[in-house]
Amino acid sequence: MTEAPPNRHDLFLALFPSEPTFRLDQIEKAYFTESMTGWDSVTTLSKDMREVLEKEIPWMSCTPVTTLSSAAGDTHKVVLSGIDEEMFESVLMINRRDQWTICVSSQIGCAMGCTFCATGMMGLKRSLSSDEIADQYRFWKQFLSERPELPQRISNVVFMGMGEPLVNVENVKKAIHTWLDHTDLGPTKVTVSTVGVLPVLEGILTDPDWPPVRIAISLHSPEEESRRKIVPTTAPNFHKRLAKWTHDYQEIHGNRRHHVTFEYTLISGVNDNEDEAKLLVKFVKTTSAVKVNVIPLNLVEGKDYTASSREGIEKFKAVLLNAGIDVTERKTMGRDIAAACGQLALTIKSGGKVVG
Ligand code: SAH
Ligand code: SF4
Numbered sequence: 638m639t640e641a642p643p644n645r646h647d648l649f650l651a652l653f654p655s656e657p658t659f660r661l662d663q664i665e666k667a668y669f670t671e672s673m674t675g676w677d678s679v680t681t682l683s684k685d686m687r688e689v690l691e692k693e694i695p696w697m698s699c700t701p702v703t704t705l706s707s708a709a710g711d712t713h714k715v716v717l718s719g720i721d722e723e724m725f726e727s728v729l730m731i732n733r734r735d736q737w738t739i740c741v742s743s744q745i746g747c748a749m750g751c752t753f754c755a756t757g758m759m760g761l762k763r764s765l766s767s768d769e770i771a772d773q774y775r776f777w778k779q780f781l782s783e784r785p786e787l788p789q790r791i792s793n794v795v796f797m798g799m800g801e802p803l804v805n806v807e808n809v810k811k812a813i814h815t816w817l818d819h820t821d822l823g824p825t826k827v828t829v830s831t832v833g834v835l836p837v838l839e840g841i842l843t844d845p846d847w848p849p850v851r852i853a854i855s856l857h858s859p860e861e862e863s864r865r866k867i868v869p870t871t872a873p874n875f876h877k878r879l880a881k882w883t884h885d886y887q888e889i890h891g892n893r894r895h896h897v898t899f900e901y902t903l904i905s906g907v908n909d910n911e912d913e914a915k916l917l918v919k920f921v922k923t924t925s926a927v928k929v930n931v932i933p934l935n936l937v938e939g940k941d942y943t944a945s946s947r948e949g950i951e952k953f954k955a956v957l958l959n960a961g962i963d964v965t966e967r968k969t970m971g972r973d974i975a976a977a978c979g980q981l982a983l984t985i986k987s988g989g990k991v992v993g
Pocket of ligand 2: 750757979
C-alpha cells in the first residue's frame with residue numbers, strides 16, 4: 638500500500654459533515670498561527686468540537702524523532718514520524734540572504750530507482766499526505782521559534798527531499814496551496830524538482846489549479862540511452878518530448894520568473910566529460926530553459942560512483958558558459974549529517990550533533 642494516509646481535512650468532514658466550509662479555512666489558518674499551539678487554543682471553535690478534535694485529529698500530522706545539526710550550523714535535518722509511524726526526513730538550510738530554505742520530502746522512499754540516489758535505493762514505502770508535506774514547514778517554524786538566536790525567516794521551499802513530487806502530485810499541489818494561503822511564501826519561492834514524469838508534466842500545462850511555482854527538471858544526461866543507465870524511468874523519446882514540453886510551458890506560463898531549470902548531477906566518468914557537455918549545450922538550445930544547475934555528486938553508501946574532480950566540474954561548466962548558457966553550481970551542505978541532495982535514506986550518521 639503506497640497511498641498517502643487521509644488528510645485532516647477529510648477526517649474533519651467525516652466527523653462534521655454539515656459544517657460550513659469556512660470552518661475548514663478557520664482551522665487551516667489556526668495551524669499556521671504561531672500563538673496557536675493545539676486545539677485548545679482555537680477558541681473560535683466550540684468547546685465540544687475542540688474536545689472531539691483533540692481525540693480524533695492530531696494537531697500536527699508528523700512528530701520529530703531525531704534532529705541533527707551540521708557542525709557548521711548551517712544545515713539541520715529532522716526525522717519525522719507520520720500518523721502511521723512511518724518515518725521520513727526534512728532539511729533546513731541557510732541560504733544566501735541569511736534566511737532559510739526548507740528541503741521537503743513528498744514521499745517515503747522513491748520508486749524511480751535513480752542509481753546514484755540513496756532515497757531511490759529504499760524503494761517506495763508510501764506517499765506523504767498533503768498535511769505531512771505542509772507540516773514540514775510548521776515543524777521548522779516551531780524549531781526556529783525555540784532558537785531565537787537563529788534567523789527566523791523561511792524564505793524558500795524546495796521539493797528536493799525524499800520522493801518524486803509528480804508521482805504524488807495532488808498532495809503536493811494541496812500542500813503548496815496551503816503555504817501560499819497561510820504563509821508569506823510566494824509561488825516563485827517554491828521549487829518543484831522532478832525526475833521528469835512526462836504525462837504529469839504535460840497535465841500541468843492544462844491544470845488551472847497548478848500553482849505558478851518554479852520547476853526544476855533532473856536531466857543528468859543529454860542523451861536517452863546514457864540517461865536510462867542512471868535514471869531507469871527515462872521514457873522513449875524523453876529529450877524530444879521534454880524539449881517540446883519546455884516550449885509549451887513557456888507559452889502558457891512564460892516569463893523569466895517561471896523559467897525551467899535543468900539539474901545535472903556530475904558523476905565522474907559517467908556523465909561529466911567534455912563531449913557530454915557539448916551534447917548538453919546542443920540539447921539545451923532546443924529547449925526554452927534558461928539555466929543549468931550542476932550538482933556535485935554526494936556520496937551514497939553502497940555505490941561506487943565518485944564525484945567529478947574540481948577541475949572536471951569547472952571544465953564542464955566552462956563549456957556551457959562559453960555557449961551562452963546560464964550555469965550555477967549547487968552549494969553542497971549538510972554532508973556530515975547525510976542531509977545533502979540524494980543522501981536522505983533514514984540513516985543517522987555519527988558526524989554532526991544530535992540536538993533533539
Ligand atoms: N525526485 C526529485 C526530487 C528529489 S531529488 C528529483 O529527482 O528531481 C533532488 C535532487 O537531488 C535531484 O536533482 C536529484 O537528481 C539530486 N540527487 C539525487 N541523488 C544525488 C546524489 N547522490 N548527489 C547529488 N545529487 C543527487
Ligand atoms: Fe527518486 Fe529523485 Fe532519488 Fe531519482 S533522484 S530516486 S526521482 S528521489
